[in-house]
Amino acid sequence: MDHPARTSRRRLLGGFAAAAALPLLGTAAACGDDESGGSTDSNKPVELSIFWWGGEARAKLTEDALALYTKAHPNVTFKKTWQANQGYFDKLATLTAGGDAPDIFQIDDNFLAEYASRKVTLDLTEYTSGSKLDVSKFPPSLVNYGKVEGVLAGLPFGENTQGLVYNKTLLAKYSLPEPTTGMSWEQHIAWAEQVSKAAKLPGTMDPSGNYMAFWVWLRQQGKGLYNGKELGFTADDVTRWFDLWAGARARGATPTPDVIHEGNESSITKQLVVTGKAATSWVWVNQMPEMKKSTKDELGVIAFPGDPSAQWARASMYFSVFRGSPNKDIAIDVLNFLGNDMEAGKILGTERGLPSNLDVRKAVEQTVTDAAMKQSITVQGELATKFGPQSPEVPLKGHSKIRAELIKASENVVYGRQKPADSGKAFFEFSKTAIAS
Known part of the structure; x- marks a missing residue:
């Protein structure tokens, strides 16, 4: 995996x-x-x-x-x-x-x-x-x-490609609709809010600190995490991303700050969707079989919200x-x-x-017999038909620092230590230094 x-x-x-x-x-x-x-x-x-x-x-x-x-x-x-x-x-x-x-x-x-x-x-x-x-x-x-x-x-x-994993068993229990590839980000948050109200369980893990989700979101707007040897986003982009999820938290669509932190820190086998603390988690498609080992519930996986052509091989x-x-x-x-x-x-x-x-x-x-792996392969194949013609270049040096800092910056907002604009600006300045060092 x-x-x-x-x-x-x-x-x-x-x-x-x-x-x-x-x-x-x-x-x-x-x-x-x-x-x-x-x-x-x-x-x-x-x-x-x-x-x-x-x-x-x-x-x-x-x-x-x-x-x-x-x-x-x-x-x-x-x-x-x-x-x-x-x-x-x-x-x-x-x-x-x-x-x-x-x-x-x-x-x-x-x-x-x-x-x-x-x-x-x-x-x-x-x-x-x-x-x-x-x-x-x-x-x-x-x-x-x-x-x-x-x-x-x-x-x-x-x-591999990005995948939104969701708990099918939970949704069926409460007669809730499953999320679908092509949902907009706003539609996904509205769906998660619906799940939270009906199931008394946060509808989605808060991905504001997830670099994969941020990267896909940027690409759907014609931007990127990187552009040549420079950053592909601005401080305003980060602010808008943090604002999006601040709104989702205000609507009860995501977990509490401590549970969000747990989701940010957890290994793949302890993601919130398998520990029963959220109805979705944001991962890589090929991690489905490993996640399945940690829950008896049936899991589904789709593309991240928005236009799936922004995802890549x-x-x-x-x-x-x-x-x-x-x-x-x-x-x-x-x-x-x-x-x-x-x-x-x-x-x-x-x-x-x-x-x-x-x-x-x-x-x-x-030759694959494992049901979760078959599902992963099928979904990966389906999503591959939706990929756009342009995949991003491999991340710049300093990428691992930027990944960690995004979690820190997002949690500053989640815990109320900073406003989205202040944290967004700080993250942008940090990222510029990270790729230059």
Whole structure:
């Protein structure tokens, strides 16, 4: 599964520590031979190091897929390291800064620009022009979401998009209508108010601190979170966003401040929609199966409110190759294998999101038996037909700081510590500094 929709502030602060270590990374990367791809001798023993985050299930599937590669290439073995999401980027920064970076490492869009801008990640562009790294079966927008300033810094290993998850069982109990894709934001809030009154339960989690919701809302107005190397929004935009949800809270459509804070801090298995503290939560579509494990209620998932064409095929995560790796060509071959081999794809399944290779995805979909996963795949497929032609570029460096600060700024409004305009201005100024630092 993807990392939690609302990563805790503690984890993001840990990410800041990782980012602080990054100025050392360019030096470490430069120690490697950037031109040499390593030995092409098919008999020479090679051990590639690979590092990823995730649980035991992901580890087992990844190890099985790597074993399949070794079976086809007996001279290549792997030094496999994995850990939980918490602290992963601290460890990655430490390894890389110390000159002990893994040949292949998992990364997400919070940190891809950070590492790429310091030349830690290998530019994969030249490999995709031939047969070494085949992306011909990948959705172009998904490949583009791995580019930083035109350089392909990571190969997408899973497609995802934003999803509004709601409690179908609760709605049926009170004979309430289900929300639908295409509802305006105002219609969604009115629907949530109706749910709150009938079910005596907040109709929707307050997403004013959710960067995904804010980003989609901006794109529906022709703007964005980023625009090139600049911010894509103004302080007035943030104020209007905070005002929208201040109005929703005043109508009783959202939870109380302490419960909103709980929703902002909680892991995916403890989102308000599964703990029974709200009728909806704002997450990633592929997180549905994980959420379903935490409730006996039936869940539904639709697009975020507003025009769904503002949503996009987002890479749930990537694999990047260390620029200083002495075995670049072999590392590239491993990525090509994991991303395009049919048997490897069936082993990896949907654990990192829908397979990027569309042929592999189709084959994997036919093997899925889990009802929640089938639902997730179906909804992702339906929403993909509604995506607009333009997907955003991967977030700028400083994105993880902006994510955490949006939660802080929104909670200042939620708790009445600041007015929407004051908090909106403060968040805007912070964001300008974050992307410039």
